[in-house]
Amino acid sequence: MGPTRHDLLTIGQLAERSGLATSALRYYEKLGLIHAERTTGNQRRFARSTLRRVAFVRAAQQVGLSLDEVRTALARLPHDRAPSSQDWTAVATAWQSRIDRQIAELQHMKAKLTGCIGCGCLSLTRCALYNAADRAAEAGPGARYLLTRDPASGPEPGPREA
Amino acid sequence: MGPTRHDLLTIGQLAERSGLATSALRYYEKLGLIHAERTTGNQRRFARSTLRRVAFVRAAQQVGLSLDEVRTALARLPHDRAPSSQDWTAVATAWQSRIDRQIAELQHMKAKLTGCIGCGCLSLTRCALYNAADRAAEAGPGARYLLTRDPASGPEPGPREA
DNA sequence: GTGCAACCTGAAGTCGACTTCAAGTCAAGC
DNA sequence: GCTTGACTTGAAGTCGACTTCAGGTTGCAC
Numbered sequence: 001m002g003p004t005r006h007d008l009l010t011i012g013q014l015a016e017r018s019g020l021a022t023s024a025l026r027y028y029e030k031l032g033l034i035h036a037e038r039t040t041g042n043q044r045r046f047a048r049s050t051l052r053r054v055a056f057v058r059a060a061q062q063v064g065l066s067l068d069e070v071r072t073a074l075a076r077l078p079h080d081r082a083p084s085s086q087d088w089t090a091v092a093t094a095w096q097s098r099i100d101r102q103i104a105e106l107q108h109m110k111a112k113l114t115g116c117i118g119c120g121c122l123s124l125t126r127c128a129l130y131n132a133a134d135r136a137a138e139a140g141p142g143a144r145y146l147l148t149r150d151p152a153s154g155p156e157p158g159p160r161e162a
Numbered sequence: 163m164g165p166t167r168h169d170l171l172t173i174g175q176l177a178e179r180s181g182l183a184t185s186a187l188r189y190y191e192k193l194g195l196i197h198a199e200r201t202t203g204n205q206r207r208f209a210r211s212t213l214r215r216v217a218f219v220r221a222a223q224q225v226g227l228s229l230d231e232v233r234t235a236l237a238r239l240p241h242d243r244a245p246s247s248q249d250w251t252a253v254a255t256a257w258q259s260r261i262d263r264q265i266a267e268l269q270h271m272k273a274k275l276t277g278c279i280g281c282g283c284l285s286l287t288r289c290a291l292y293n294a295a296d297r298a299a300e301a302g303p304g305a306r307y308l309l310t311r312d313p314a315s316g317p318e319p320g321p322r323e324a
Numbered sequence: 325g326t327g328c329a330a331c332c333t334g335a336a337g338t339c340g341a342c343t344t345c346a347a348g349t350c351a352a353g354c
Numbered sequence: 355g356c357t358t359g360a361c362t363t364g365a366a367g368t369c370g371a372c373t374t375c376a377g378g379t380t381g382c383a384c
Contacts, residue, residue: 026362043350183372201381329382330379333379335376
């Protein structure tokens with residue numbers, strides 16, 4: 001099954017080449033992330049550039065963006081032609097700082113764990129991990145990947161150990 | 163509202179002290195993550211140690227564990243008494259390597275972005291980012307945080323640029 | 325002994341990112 | 355021109371981690 005005709009891909013071909021399911025691609029189209037022309041018989045035909053767009057979406061997801069955020073990011077790139085180096089640099093640096101934040105949070109967490117291994121405590125009053133988890137959890141449900149430490153969460157009346 | 167009586171906490175008190183909603187605590191109980199005794203009138207009363215247990219759950223979630231995995235992890239710790247230093251060290255080191263993996267993936271992604279900024283390409287054939295995203299996305303739906311690059315995904319018949 | 329906040333239950337709803345399903349239509353190779 | 359696989363649609367289902375709701379009960383201060 002080589003490419004059937006000129007530059008337009010069927011949804012099946014796009015799926016195969018992008019590694020996504022056709023259902024996902026339809027979903028993306030509904031969200032406005034990608035666009036398809038239609039044959040007289042109402043079947044989708046995707047421009048080859050859609051492959052690039054889809055890849056962009058997946059990459060953005062890996063960085064932690066929601067599809068809604070991806071839509072915004074895509075809106076900033078030129079509509080359906082190749083983005084310039086500048087366009088791309090802006091996006092990529094934004095993503096990098098996002099990644100940096102995520103890494104920083106992970107390292108913070110790791111440092112806490114190290115401390116806890118040292119002390120072996122799991123002490124309610126002393127353990128940094130507890131104080132980390134304590135109030136650190138209002139990031140809502142759903143696709144949280146790694147969130148939120150919340151320093152200085154006010155002095156609690158010290159409880160006895162359990 | 164000081165602690166009303168001895169060492170048992172109502173669900174409201176536990177909620178306040180742990181920073182979780184009562185609904186979440188009931189949910190945790192249903193999953194078997196925490197345990198409550200009951201008054202004659204069927205109201206929950208939590209041991210003080212539950213606070214520790216809840217903190218453990220939240221900390222584990224931050225590391226990226228699902229509640230189901232947390233249940234497993236909790237099962238490895240002594241039932242409702244303070245875990246020993248050894249118990250804890252085992253868990254914490256496991257978590258650390260998890261964190262390390264996550265960090266590594268993020269750094270991998272970041273490196274790719276840096277490369278892409280350099281080349282400014284968004285080239286279908288050359289850009290590492292595309293090849294990363296290309297087949298990297300079968301981690302199922304839901305709380306994926308940062309996943310999966312999939313090296314060596316077979317040579318595709320090189321497409322022209324879009 | 326009464327008022328009311330806090331508690332109880334099970335069922336259903338929510339969110340994001342999809343997948344699955346049913347029932348029908350299109351494209352193209354023979 | 356017919357068959358068959360790829361496509362179409364909208365609606366509903368899934369998953370994890372909860373929240374919200376409705377309708378009823380308990381605990382405790384006054």
